[in-house]
Amino acid sequence: MFKNARLYRLHEPFPLAAAALEERLAARRFRPCGPLETATLGWTPPFRDGPDEHGRLVHASSGCLLICARRQERLLPGSVVTEALEERVSEIEGNEVRTVGRSERRRLREGILAELLPRAFTRSRRILAYLDTVAGWLVVDAASDKVAEDLVSLLRETLDSLPATPPRPPGVPATRMTDWLKGGRGPQGFELGDACELRDPRDTQSVIRCRGQDLAGEEIATHLRAGKQAVQLALDWHERLAFVLGEDLALKRLRLADELLEGAEEQDEEDPLVRFEAGFTLLAGELRGLIEELAQVFELTDQGAQTAPRAEDQAAAGQTR
Structure with a gap:
C-alpha cells in the first residue's frame, strides 16, 4: 500500500475523529482540471473499486486515519508553447515588417496557452497518507519532499491549521x-x-x-x-x-x-x-x-511536546466538536 514514508511530527494532539475529518475533507474533494487550468488538487477516496470517486474519504483503524489526495495536471510541454509562439511571431514580423515587442510576445503566449490547454492530455497522481493520532505522526507516501508538501499544504488549507514539521534530530x-x-x-x-x-x-x-x-x-x-x-x-x-x-x-x-x-x-x-x-x-x-x-x-522522542490522546478520548473529542 505504501512504498514510501515521509514523516511529519504533529506538535498538538489531532482534534478530529474520522467523521469530523471526513466532513472537512469533503469541502475540498477532488475535481478534474477545467479547460484553462494547468493543475488541480483535492481529496479522493483512498480505496478505489473502479472509477468511482464518491467513496469514503477517511478510513480509520487503531487511532490511524487514512486519507488520499489526487493531483491532476495538463501535459503541455513548454517547448510546444515556445515553438508555437516563435511561429506566430515570425508570421507577424514577416507580414507586417515590424518587430514584436516583449509585452506583445507575452500576450501572444497567453493566447496560445488558452488555445492549447483545453486540448492537452491530463495526468493524475494519488498521494496516500495517514494521521497516527495515538503516536502523533503524519505519514505520507511520497518519494520526494515536493510531493509530500503538496499533500501537507492541502491538509493545512483544509483544516485551517496543522502544526506539523519534519523530524529534526539533534545530530546528523x-x-x-x-x-x-x-x-x-x-x-x-x-x-x-x-x-x-x-x-x-x-x-x-x-x-x-x-x-x-x-x-x-x-x-x-x-x-x-x-x-x-x-x-x-x-x-x-x-x-x-x-x-x-x-x-x-x-x-x-x-x-x-x-x-x-x-x-x-x-x-x-x-x-x-x-x-x-x-x-x-x-x-x-x-x-x-x-x-x-x-x-x-535519533532522539526524536521529546520533539513535538505533546501527550498523545488515547483512541477512546480521540473519538470523544470528535463527537463533542
Missing part, C-alpha cells in the same frame, strides 16, 4: 548511519541490508550507489576510509519490515516481511474493502512500532 543522521556501516551492524533491532548510497561531504557530485552489496565488506570500508558518508542505507527491522533510510529520515522501498503478508492473505476475505482496510491496519501497526524505535535511535 548521515554521521550515525556511517558509524553503523563502519561497525558492520545497525542499532539494536535493525540489521544492515544490501544497499546504500555514499557521498563525499566535500564534493556532493562524488556519489557511490550500491545494491546487492555486502555492506560490511572491504569495498564499502574503503569508501568510508576515503571520507564518504552514508546518506541512504538499507535496513531490516526485526525481520518484519525492510526499507531504505535517507539522511532526511525518509523511508523508501518499504517492504513487509513475507510472513506478515502470508498471514494476512490466509484470512481469505472476499470483500475487497475489508481486505484493503486489513492491509492498512497491518501496515500502520508495523510502521508505528518502527517509527517509535527510529525516534529513540
Whole structure:
C-alpha cells in the first residue's frame, strides 16, 4: 500500500475523529482540471473499486486515519508553447515588417496557452497518507519532499491549521548511519541490508550507489576510509519490515516481511474493502512500532511536546466538536 514514508511530527494532539475529518475533507474533494487550468488538487477516496470517486474519504483503524489526495495536471510541454509562439511571431514580423515587442510576445503566449490547454492530455497522481493520532505522526507516501508538501499544504488549507514539521534530530543522521556501516551492524533491532548510497561531504557530485552489496565488506570500508558518508542505507527491522533510510529520515522501498503478508492473505476475505482496510491496519501497526524505535535511535522522542490522546478520548473529542 505504501512504498514510501515521509514523516511529519504533529506538535498538538489531532482534534478530529474520522467523521469530523471526513466532513472537512469533503469541502475540498477532488475535481478534474477545467479547460484553462494547468493543475488541480483535492481529496479522493483512498480505496478505489473502479472509477468511482464518491467513496469514503477517511478510513480509520487503531487511532490511524487514512486519507488520499489526487493531483491532476495538463501535459503541455513548454517547448510546444515556445515553438508555437516563435511561429506566430515570425508570421507577424514577416507580414507586417515590424518587430514584436516583449509585452506583445507575452500576450501572444497567453493566447496560445488558452488555445492549447483545453486540448492537452491530463495526468493524475494519488498521494496516500495517514494521521497516527495515538503516536502523533503524519505519514505520507511520497518519494520526494515536493510531493509530500503538496499533500501537507492541502491538509493545512483544509483544516485551517496543522502544526506539523519534519523530524529534526539533534545530530546528523548521515554521521550515525556511517558509524553503523563502519561497525558492520545497525542499532539494536535493525540489521544492515544490501544497499546504500555514499557521498563525499566535500564534493556532493562524488556519489557511490550500491545494491546487492555486502555492506560490511572491504569495498564499502574503503569508501568510508576515503571520507564518504552514508546518506541512504538499507535496513531490516526485526525481520518484519525492510526499507531504505535517507539522511532526511525518509523511508523508501518499504517492504513487509513475507510472513506478515502470508498471514494476512490466509484470512481469505472476499470483500475487497475489508481486505484493503486489513492491509492498512497491518501496515500502520508495523510502521508505528518502527517509527517509535527510529525516534529513540535519533532522539526524536521529546520533539513535538505533546501527550498523545488515547483512541477512546480521540473519538470523544470528535463527537463533542
